[in-house]
Amino acid sequence: MDMKFQPIGREAITELLRVHGITPTSQRVKIAGILFAERAHFCAEQVYARVNEDDAEVSKATVYNTLGLFVAKGLVRQVFVEPGKVFYDSNAHPHHHFYDTGSGELTDIDALGVALHELPPLPADTELDSVDVIVRIRQRQPKIRPA
Amino acid sequence: MDMKFQPIGREAITELLRVHGITPTSQRVKIAGILFAERAHFCAEQVYARVNEDDAEVSKATVYNTLGLFVAKGLVRQVFVEPGKVFYDSNAHPHHHFYDTGSGELTDIDALGVALHELPPLPADTELDSVDVIVRIRQRQPKIRPA
DNA sequence: GTTAGACTTAGAACAATTCTAAGTCTATAA
DNA sequence: TTATAGACTTAGAATTGTTCTAAGTCTAAC
Numbered sequence: 261m262d263m264k265f266q267p268i269g270r271e272a273i274t275e276l277l278r279v280h281g282i283t284p285t286s287q288r289v290k291i292a293g294i295l296f297a298e299r300a301h302f303c304a305e306q307v308y309a310r311v312n313e314d315d316a317e318v319s320k321a322t323v324y325n326t327l328g329l330f331v332a333k334g335l336v337r338q339v340f341v342e343p344g345k346v347f348y349d350s351n352a353h354p355h356h357h358f359y360d361t362g363s364g365e366l367t368d369i370d371a372l373g374v375a376l377h378e379l380p381p382l383p384a385d386t387e388l389d390s391v392d393v394i395v396r397i398r399q400r401q402p403k404i405r406p407a
Numbered sequence: 408m409d410m411k412f413q414p415i416g417r418e419a420i421t422e423l424l425r426v427h428g429i430t431p432t433s434q435r436v437k438i439a440g441i442l443f444a445e446r447a448h449f450c451a452e453q454v455y456a457r458v459n460e461d462d463a464e465v466s467k468a469t470v471y472n473t474l475g476l477f478v479a480k481g482l483v484r485q486v487f488v489e490p491g492k493v494f495y496d497s498n499a500h501p502h503h504h505f506y507d508t509g510s511g512e513l514t515d516i517d518a519l520g521v522a523l524h525e526l527p528p529l530p531a532d533t534e535l536d537s538v539d540v541i542v543r544i545r546q547r548q549p550k551i552r553p554a
Numbered sequence: 555g556t557t558a559g560a561c562t563t564a565g566a567a568c569a570a571t572t573c574t575a576a577g578t579c580t581a582t583a584a
Numbered sequence: 585t586t587a588t589a590g591a592c593t594t595a596g597a598a599t600t601g602t603t604c605t606a607a608g609t610c611t612a613a614c
Contacts (some may be wrong), residue, residue: 283580283591283592285579285580285591285592285593287592287593288592303570304570304571305569305570318593318594319593319594319595320571320594320595321571321572321573321593321594321595321596322592322593322594324570324571324572325572325592325593328572338490340487340488340489340490341487342487343485343487343491343492343493343601343602344490344491344569344570344571344600344601344602345490345569345570346490346570346571358529358530360530360533361536367530369526369527370527379516379542380516380517382505382542382544383505383507383514383544385546385547386507386544386545386546386547387544387545387546387547388542388543388544389508389543389544389545390542390543391540391541391542391543392539392540392541392542392543393538393539393540394538394539394541395526395529395535395537395538395539396535396536396537396538396539397529397530397533397534397535397536398533398534398536399532399533399534400532400533400534430560430561432560432561432562432610432611434561434562435561450601451601451602452600452601465562465563466562466563466564467563467564467602468562468563468564468565468602468603468604469561469562469563471601471602471603472561472562472603475603490570490571491570491571491600491601491602492600492601493601493602555614556613556614557611557612557613557614558611558612558613558614559610559611559612559613560609560610560611560612561608561609561610561611562607562608562609562610563606563607563608563609564605564606564607564608565604565605565606566603566604566605566606567602567603567604567605568601568602568603568604569600569601569602569603570599570600570601570602571598571599571600571601572597572598572599572600573596573597573598573599574595574596574597574598575594575595575596575597576593576594576595577592577593577594577595578591578592578593578594579590579591579592579593580589580590580591580592581588581589581590581591582587582588582589582590583586583587583588583589584585584586584587584588
């Protein structure tokens with residue numbers, strides 16, 4: 261088990277939202293609770309499914325609005341690995357990703373384990389937003405002699 | 408001007424398709440011609456627009472089919488930077504990308520200029536597919552003192 | 555010339571996301 | 585306590601990018 265990961269309580273989530281300038285409505289707290297409950301990457305559909313596991317309480321529009329707000333406020337980060345699917349990543353530590361092209365699973369790579377040097381100078385009048393490294397992997401095929 | 412870039416002629420494109428095991432139909436040659444005519448990154452819509460600049464000769468379905476085929480055959484590479492938009496990249500040299508989050512412009516970074524070391528070991532029974540590095544940049548804001 | 559298979563097509567279907575317009579909540583002021 | 589304004593949420597429609605489907609066209613081999 262990864263000792264660095266700590267799920268956080270409800271009050272802590274409320275505080276986290278406030279700190280990021282987000283009014284903690286019940287829907288937002290619930291969604292944040294899901295995102296921070298475990299080290300995982302969810303897409304909007306999955307968040308929507310989880311948030312409504314019992315009875316439908318949060319609309320799809322709110323899920324999208326809220327995730328968008330969290331991104332804008334820097335609470336979570338989007339990861340693009342496939343067309344037409346965005347993952348939301350609540351891991352605040354600098355890190356990158358393995359993406360299993362077969363299963364669609366996304367897992368973290370600690371940025372400390374990746375040395376990225378010598379980026380060329382940025383184009384004029386631009387500033388760095390983020391550096392995304394996605395290592396695409398696939399299940400190894402049992403070796404079959406090509407025909 | 409970048410001396411390494413050479414647009415290629417029609418015969419060379421036909422040959423390129425053949426070498427990749429792609430039957431060179433007129434539509435495919437036309438689409439490949441667009442992709443390789445200049446160092447640029449196109450999304451499917453842009454390819455569709457260009458291929459039909461004069462009169463509509465290639466259907467949208469064929470554009471998508473063809474781009475998908477080119478990807479499957481390793482002729483071009485997909486780049487994901489935004490939800491709901493795939494770029495197709497005909498640059499065969501190892502390289503990464505700057506992505507201007509404001510303008511949506513994608514530009515190449517020669518991989519030789521980026522040292523990526525010490526990737527952690529891949530998960531069991533997986534093999535490397537590719538490593539995508541996307542450096543997100545934005546236009547620098549003129550400095551305004553925060554209120 | 556036939557024919558089989560590959561290719562292309564228009565348009566329908568689809569999935570993820572965003573928009574819209576109306577309704578609800580909540581914090582503050584009276 | 586009630587009124588009110590603005591923020592928030594909602595269902596469902598609309599939009600966007602992409603894939604599917606079924607029919608038609610082309611081409612290469614016989």
